[in-house]
Amino acid sequence: GNRDYLVELARQRLAPLRYNGETLAVVHVLIDATGGVAWSSNAPTVEDLMARLGQCLAQLSSESIDLARVRANGFAFLLVRDARQRSAVRLAERALAAVRTIEWDSAEVDPSATAGIAFAPVGQDYDVRVLMRQAEEAAERARAGEKFSFEVFDPEHHDALVAALSFERALRDAFANGQFEVHYQPEYDAQHKTWVAAESLLRWRDGERLVVASEFIGVVETSGLMLPVGRWVLGQACRDAVHWPLLPDGSAATVRVNVSTRQFDESSLVEDVAAALAESGLVASRLCLEITETTLMRDIDHALDVLQQLKQVGVSVAIDDFGTGYASLVYLKRLPVDVLKIDRSFVEGMPGAMADTAIVRAVVGLAASLGMDVIAEGVEHVVQEEALQALGVRRMQGWLYGKAMDQASLCRLLSAIALRR
CATH class of the missing domain: 3.20.20.450 (EAL domain)
Structure with a gap:
């Protein structure tokens, strides 16, 4: 699926980056699409909403930023070359702003979003799937707080995520x-x-x-x-x-x-x-x-x-x-x-x-x-x-x-x- 595609893309992109001491980052955008969706004839379906959001977020992609829908209500950005913390945070902010400001035909629709950021360790081997799960975990944690907020993955949770991936x-x-x-x-x-x-x-x-x-x-x-x-x-x-x-x-x-x-x-x-x-x-x-x-x-x-x-x-x-x-x-x-x-x-x-x-x-x-x-x-x-x-x-x-x-x-x-x- 799309998750496998992004994993393979990350592996391909990562090989040449290591020669330059560069790395990559993942920004996971988690959508809460329950508000007002499909409750009246004027409201879009969940799939309509996700498709529209995907089109909107795709405008943030570039030569160094790839996007894929990796779960029913989640998108993941893959940042290469310019994977510094400032760049990843800026991308998360722009993605959340895009979701917040998108205009809908129905006033009943009010989707919200959170984002999670995970950085690959410099100079170390790592599993790309773990990195993606780290970003997803951070987005889930942000979900417990304010709408349209983001969190950076805490390395203290690394062992738990590795265990989850093993399972x-x-x-x-x-x-x-x-x-x-x-x-x-x-x-x-x-x-x-x-x-x-x-x-x-x-x-x-x-x-x-x-x-x-x-x-x-x-x-x-x-x-x-x-x-x-x-x-x-x-x-x-x-x-x-x-x-x-x-x-x-x-x-x-x-x-x-x-x-x-x-x-x-x-x-x-x-x-x-x-x-x-x-x-x-x-x-x-x-x-x-x-x-x-x-x-x-x-x-x-x-x-x-x-x-x-x-x-x-x-x-x-x-x-x-x-x-x-x-x-x-x-x-x-x-x-x-x-x-x-x-x-x-x-x-x-x-x-x-x-x-x-x-x-x-x-x-x-x-x-x-x-x-x-x-x-x-x-x-x-x-x-x-x-x-x-x-x-x-x-x-x-x-x-x-x-x-x-x-x-x-x-x-x-x-x-x-x-x-x-």
């Missing part, structure tokens, strides 16, 4: 060497006392240790691995689901696959889904894509377009972690969604927490009025199951019914259920 390399190797696995957590129909679906969950087989996704998914997202890993999980889940034993009533269980924000923003998502179905032979109606509320609400017009295309393919769609984002009921009724998954944070306090109970009751009523199903996540106790059933929730997922398991274990479970019936 990223380990993840890349793990993916390349087939150490990633897809496990499945069953979804239970409490009314009919049977399994009806399973959610696919990413795992890393690191030697004897099975690592859950929450421990490494953040690095997958920032390292550029999200798209290939997401495509692989989608394909593997479809291939696995084809071999699941039938349910007692003769129907086939649904497989649920999470779609990341990065995947949802990718123009090839619908093609990727269609390809996974065609390659595996899975019937489209058995696949449900889970997309978080926050992802959908980032750009409602884009969401509507993508969801309509997915519905044409024949898959169903669930809004994951419902209640934790900022969904507008006006927009929600427009989206072709089949399922609302109630976030586990509202289930934890049940049945004692009156506020959580009221929220769940409201979601159940909302779903019923919109013709959607409801699934409760994080069910761990019988009293929670009983309270949810009393509110009209039929489908549930959580440790009460089983933790995530590999493909072989899930097939054994489904076979045993079929035999008991």
